[in-house]
Amino acid sequence: MTTNFSSKYSANAEGMKASEIRELLKLTSKPGMISLAGGLPDPAMFPVDVIRELAVDVINNHSASALQYGSTEGVPALREIIAKKFHDNKVGPEQIFMSTGSQEGLDILGKVFIDPGDKIVVSAPTYLGAITAFKAYRAKFVTIEADDYGMNIEILEERLRAIYAKGDVVKFVYTIPNFHNPNGSTMSLKRRKKIVKLAEEYDLLIVEDDPYAQLRYTGEQLPRLHDLIPERTIYMSTFSKIMAPAMRLGWNVVPEEIYSKMIICKQSIDLCSSPLNQYLALKYLEGGHLEPHIERIRKVYGNKRKVMLESIEEYFPMGSHWTKPEGGMFLWATLDHRINTRKMFPRALENNVAYVIGGAFYPNGGGENTMRLNFSFSAPEIVREGIKRLGNVIEQELELMATPMPEWAELNFP
Numbered sequence: 001m002t003t004n005f006s007s008k009y010s011a012n013a014e015g016m017k018a019s020e021i022r023e024l025l026k027l028t029s030k031p032g033m034i035s036l037a038g039g040l041p042d043p044a045m046f047p048v049d050v051i052r053e054l055a056v057d058v059i060n061n062h063s064a065s066a067l068q069y070g071s072t073e074g075v076p077a078l079r080e081i082i083a084k085k086f087h088d089n090k091v092g093p094e095q096i097f098m099s100t101g102s103q104e105g106l107d108i109l110g111k112v113f114i115d116p117g118d119k120i121v122v123s124a125p126t127y128l129g130a131i132t133a134f135k136a137y138r139a140k141f142v143t144i145e146a147d148d149y150g151m152n153i154e155i156l157e158e159r160l161r162a163i164y165a166k167g168d169v170v171k172f173v174y175t176i177p178n179f180h181n182p183n184g185s186t187m188s189l190k191r192r193k194k195i196v197k198l199a200e201e202y203d204l205l206i207v208e209d210d211p212y213a214q215l216r217y218t219g220e221q222l223p224r225l226h227d228l229i230p231e232r233t234i235y236m237s238t239f240s241k242i243m244a245p246a247m248r249l250g251w252n253v254v255p256e257e258i259y260s261k262m263i264i265c266k267q268s269i270d271l272c273s274s275p276l277n278q279y280l281a282l283k284y285l286e287g288g289h290l291e292p293h294i295e296r297i298r299k300v301y302g303n304k305r306k307v308m309l310e311s312i313e314e315y316f317p318m319g320s321h322w323t324k325p326e327g328g329m330f331l332w333a334t335l336d337h338r339i340n341t342r343k344m345f346p347r348a349l350e351n352n353v354a355y356v357i358g359g360a361f362y363p364n365g366g367g368e369n370t371m372r373l374n375f376s377f378s379a380p381e382i383v384r385e386g387i388k389r390l391g392n393v394i395e396q397e398l399e400l401m402a403t404p405m406p407e408w409a410e411l412n413f414p
């Protein structure tokens, strides 16, 4: 007898769909392809020698703890040094818990806060991994248009007013204030302050996802939302971009009242994040390896960013707009309104260049003429060539649109 497994799915699993983007990205692995699509750090930048040295030290000197189960909160010494290095001891280690990447932190948020149909506020576009994490708990997305300076606060205020006037509430506001994934924007100080005011007015919980904080190449560092309103903010960051993604190690700074609830949820997911990796991260920070590494990546990625911006300026046709990110790994391009980047994608693949279709980052639809471009992964000359090819693809698309349809094309064929 065959079993009908799908009839056994939970309602949550029923709603989970394979990511279209992952399927499309599979097409980008053919030889000769330049992919500006991935969201990966440059593997040439991994601190390989340092990690090798630290691994030997951890195994030789800390194996009893590093290879054992650990506490759900994380290794105390690591939480202490994170509080000191990243938060100037303005938060204590008892407010921090480690997660298996920030991605697990997002899942925990869903588990703790979202019942089916609950409203959460996100920018449009927003991080795809957050969309999938919150969708899994059947959240309703309230999308706030974003521009070069982050989410539009006037629109946020309007939407909140309308929602609360109906007696409804939002569970949290999810933001990526620095070097946004996907749109590369940095939220202005004025908007940060305004979000803080709205948080007080509407009793909001803010989620500040900040994986790229240390990857600033230009401009002034701005205060975190967590600095401005710690009692209402959950702050998340990660070792993925400042050490290696395979660490699968993030940290979460959480208001006291919700800390234990989040820990209970994490416990049922994975008991603890890898103690081995936590010891590696601890030694990395203790040994002073973070600072020179960040200096190196800033230099290298900063140059790739510059090359991408210069190449776009040179090769993209009139009518294109793009963000000028002050940091991070991504730039966001908005093309002529007639272009649909989803429809254009096969032409890009034919021309051996790939991007991420912007629409994928809009949970409620939109962004048809947008795309995300990654500048951290490829070598500068490859970034340049990729943009040149993409410029060509966009030109071809525009030319095709400008070409009048032949008469026969207007006949109605059966």
Ligand SMILES: Cc1ncc(COP(=O)(O)O)c(C=O)c1O
Pocket (backbone or CB within 6 Å): 039, 100, 101, 102, 103, 104, 127, 129, 176, 181, 209, 211, 237, 238, 239, 240, 245, 249, 250
């Ligand atoms: C905005 C944002 N949040 C979270 C993550 C997930 O990070 P992690 O590798 O720590 O799971 C990413 C990864 O790219 C990201 O861009």
